[in-house]
Amino acid sequence: MTYSVAIAGASGYAGGELLRLLAEHPHFDVRTVTAHSNAGQPLVAVQPHLRGYTHLTLKDTTVDNLAGHDVVFLALPHGASGAIADQLPADTLVVDCGADHRLESEADWDAFYGGEFHGAWTYGVPELPRLTGTQRDRLAKTRRIAAPGCNASTVALSLAPGIRAGVIEATDLVSVLAVGPSGAGKAAKTHLLASEILGSANPYAVGGTHRHTPEIEQSLRWAGGAEPTISFTPVIVPMSRGILATSTARIVPGTSAAAVREAWEDAYAGETFVQLLPEGQFPRTADVLGANTALIGLAVDEHAGRVVVVAAVDNLVKGTAGAAIQSTNLALGLAESTGLPVNGVAP
Numbered sequence: 001m002t003y004s005v006a007i008a009g010a011s012g013y014a015g016g017e018l019l020r021l022l023a024e025h026p027h028f029d030v031r032t033v034t035a036h037s038n039a040g041q042p043l044v045a046v047q048p049h050l051r052g053y054t055h056l057t058l059k060d061t062t063v064d065n066l067a068g069h070d071v072v073f074l075a076l077p078h079g080a081s082g083a084i085a086d087q088l089p090a091d092t093l094v095v096d097c098g099a100d101h102r103l104e105s106e107a108d109w110d111a112f113y114g115g116e117f118h119g120a121w122t123y124g125v126p127e128l129p130r131l132t133g134t135q136r137d138r139l140a141k142t143r144r145i146a147a148p149g150c151n152a153s154t155v156a157l158s159l160a161p162g163i164r165a166g167v168i169e170a171t172d173l174v175s176v177l178a179v180g181p182s183g184a185g186k187a188a189k190t191h192l193l194a195s196e197i198l199g200s201a202n203p204y205a206v207g208g209t210h211r212h213t214p215e216i217e218q219s220l221r222w223a224g225g226a227e228p229t230i231s232f233t234p235v236i237v238p239m240s241r242g243i244l245a246t247s248t249a250r251i252v253p254g255t256s257a258a259a260v261r262e263a264w265e266d267a268y269a270g271e272t273f274v275q276l277l278p279e280g281q282f283p284r285t286a287d288v289l290g291a292n293t294a295l296i297g298l299a300v301d302e303h304a305g306r307v308v309v310v311a312a313v314d315n316l317v318k319g320t321a322g323a324a325i326q327s328t329n330l331a332l333g334l335a336e337s338t339g340l341p342v343n344g345v346a347p
């Protein structure tokens with residue numbers, strides 16, 4: 001079976017990564033690619049690394065151009081996909097890589113994004129531990145998928161197992177991330193000029209203002225945290241891709257170190273794309289570049305009474321395009337790992 005695919009925002013980083021991964025997928029045929037300022041250009045003029053797509057030209061991002069495909073991926077700036085998605089047929093599988101359909105709470109949307117609220121779709125992180133049912137089962141029944149924010153899914157995967165198992169306190173969570181600038185997209189931003197970020201580590205959205213805060217807390221509520229509260233600080237570092245998230249949480253008093261580790265082991269046993277490393281080992285971003293893999297290392301800091309979880313993810317693969325395709329596979333009843341790389345690119 002071959003599914004026809006349209007990608008909106010194909011000239012951007014997320015759209016480009018969708019195209020790179022879909023080229024290796026046996027069941028998808030990318031027929032339409034759209035853009036905004038680059039509409040009218042040959043795709044390879046804008047994405048010169050994607051030589052397999054010399055036959056495609058970027059069209060305008062309109063409902064007419066996107067309708068008529070089995071699957072539509074929207075890789076557009078926040079606020080641009082909601083209105084388009086509203087007009088696509090109900091039986092089309094639509095996957096939004098932006099934030100427009102991630103949050104269940106309109107108050108959170110208003111506080112962190114603003115503009116029209118379009119309501120939440122099924123969140124595209126299959127491995128996310130939930131108190132009731134599984135995220136995987138929810139994805140298998142949907143025609144509307146909200147791919148995650150890359151920082152948000154990395155942190156949620158880091159902490160949800162401990163909350164699900166009741167071994168950490170959900171009200172005292174801290175996460176600091178080293179992130180690559182490709183997370184911010186291709187559009188020029190002065191604070192992301194090479195002259196600003198090369199040779200420097202730059203914190204941003206400090207003090208609870210980052211828009212992924214409610215997205216993380218939403219995922220942790222699904223895992224059973226009654227009032228999850230996270231202090232979350234990203235730091236841009238000079239690597240084009242990658243996220244290294246260090247998250248810590250207070251261990252519920254009386255819980256053994258073995259029971260803490262067991263929570264993560266149980267959550268991710270048998271998972272292909274989320275792997276807990278053996279005790280004493282911690283991931284590097286270099287280990288997951290190009291892979292749809294989240295690697296997690298865990299230590300119990302007995303002195304501080306906290307668990308320390310270190311997670312590495314490629315923001316454009318497991319953080320966006322890979323998660324989107326993995327979720328799409330589930331929604332179409334395909335094997336979940338079809339077309340997705342578990343191995344990274346090194347050095």
Ligand SMILES: NC(=O)C1=CN([C@@H]2O[C@H](COP(=O)(O)OP(=O)(O)OC[C@H]3O[C@@H](n4cnc5c(N)ncnc54)[C@H](OP(=O)(O)O)[C@@H]3O)[C@@H](O)[C@H]2O)C=CC1
Nearest residue numbers: 009011012013014035036037038075076098183185186187
């Ligand atoms: N980069 C990442 O690591 C991640 C990105 N995402 C999300 O994916 C989405 C795309 O991000 P990313 O690829 O990084 O961004 P880019 O800036 O790299 O790409 C944006 C794309 O949207 C198009 N576009 C810009 N403005 C408009 C508009 N007004 N209407 C329609 N299309 C428009 C651009 O077209 P043109 O080039 O022709 O102007 C381009 O194709 C965002 O919502 C982002 O938050 C999610 C997780 C991680």
Ligand SMILES: CC(=O)N[C@@H](CCC(=O)OP(=O)(O)O)C(=O)O
Nearest residue numbers: 098099149150151180181183184
């Ligand atoms: C470096 C940088 O700016 N990174 C982005 C991550 C983008 C992402 O994960 O996703 P969404 O924009 O789709 O939410 C940020 O922190 O906002």
